Amino acid sequence: MAEEVYESDxxxxxxxxxMSIAKGIVKTAENVVKMNADTMQIFSRNPRGSNYKDPTVKEAEEFQRIRREAGFGAILAHAPYTMNLASAKPEVYEFACTVIREDVTRMDRLGIENLVFHPGSHTGIGAEAGIQNIIAGLDQAITGKENITVLLETMSGKGTEIGWRFEELKAIRDGVSHPERIGICLDTCHVFAAGYDIVNNLDGVLEEFDKVLGLELLRAIHLNDSMMPFGSRKDRHAVIGGGEIGIEALLNVMRHPKLKDLPFYLETPLDDAGHKEEIARLRDLA
Incomplete structure (x- = not known):
């Protein structure tokens, strides 16, 4: 049965x-405006390490002024790839707990609406034990008094990755002390690689998501094509229309009545100029 094609609305x-924040959060916000984008995703700190530099009070105020005047949608911060909340290694786990605890506080203070992270890899202790580690780490970080929402990202399932099945994300959210502060970010490349057929059965995938988690928990979409084939369990992003998912399927994601009001964030392998063109193209086609 062919997937229903949705009209543009x-x-x-x-x-x-x-977006890179290497030149500061104010410059980044200015670049978003120049790109004719509606929002942005930034790393909460160095994605491959632990360093960070918070903006000054003046910079934070200028950032808020720009985003307010430009009418930005919800901004998404991405935690570093180096943290693994599922790890059984004490030094790795403690580092991850420190990072998520600090970044929830830091991004909340900056007025960022959502902080997304990769749940982690259990590296041999089993998914159930890894999930318990993630829950314990989140309970250290989230007090329930924050305005920010922490998003679990859907993963591709490479290696011992946790979060490639909707049921694993549900187990994490169900286990934390403040589930009201936990949402989901759906990555189109990842779910496709994990075996959820968003090309031929988007409605079915969303029905399953709704049954397991509830569509009301979906706060953001990472809009990426996939270099790798369906069900490969390999995470390789491609430019929009340049991969195995294809432009029509991704446009269908954007147009879907249950998804169209969510913020979409590109993580495709392009520079700022390329992303500006990609955004303009998606606007024209959608």
Missing amino acids: LINMVIGTH
């Missing part, structure tokens, strides 16, 4: 891309 579409 994207008057209020919110689309942005991952």
Whole structure:
């Protein structure tokens, strides 16, 4: 049965891309405006390490002024790839707990709406034990008094990755002390690689998501094509329309009545100029 094709109704579409903050949060916000984007994703700190530099009070105020005047949609911060909350190794786990605890506080203070992270890899102790570690780490970080929402990202399932099945994400959220502060970020490349057929059965995938987790928990979409084939359990992002998912299927994701009001964030392998063109193209086609 062919997947239903949805008509364009994207008057209020919110689309942005991952942006570098190497030159500061103010410069980044200015670049978002120049790109004609509606929002952005940033790393909460160095993605491959632990260093970070918070903006000054003046910089934070200027950032808020720009985003307010430009009418940015919800901004997404991404935790570093180096943290693994599922790990059984004490030094790795403690590092991850420190990072998520600090970054929840730091990003909340900056007025960022959502902080997304990769749940982690259990590296041999088993998914159930890894999930318990993630729960314990999140309970250290989240007090329930924050405005920020922490998002679990859907994963591709490479190696011992946790979060490639919706049921694993549910187990994490169900186990934390403050589930109201936990949401989900759906990555199109990852779910496709994990075996959820968003190309031929998007409605079915969303029905399963709703049954297991509830669509009300979905706060953000990482809009990426996939270099790797369906069900490969390999995470390789491709430019929009340049991979195995294809432009029509990704446009269908954007147009879907249950998804179209969510913010979309590109994580495709392009520079700022390329992302500006990609955003313009998606607007024209959608």
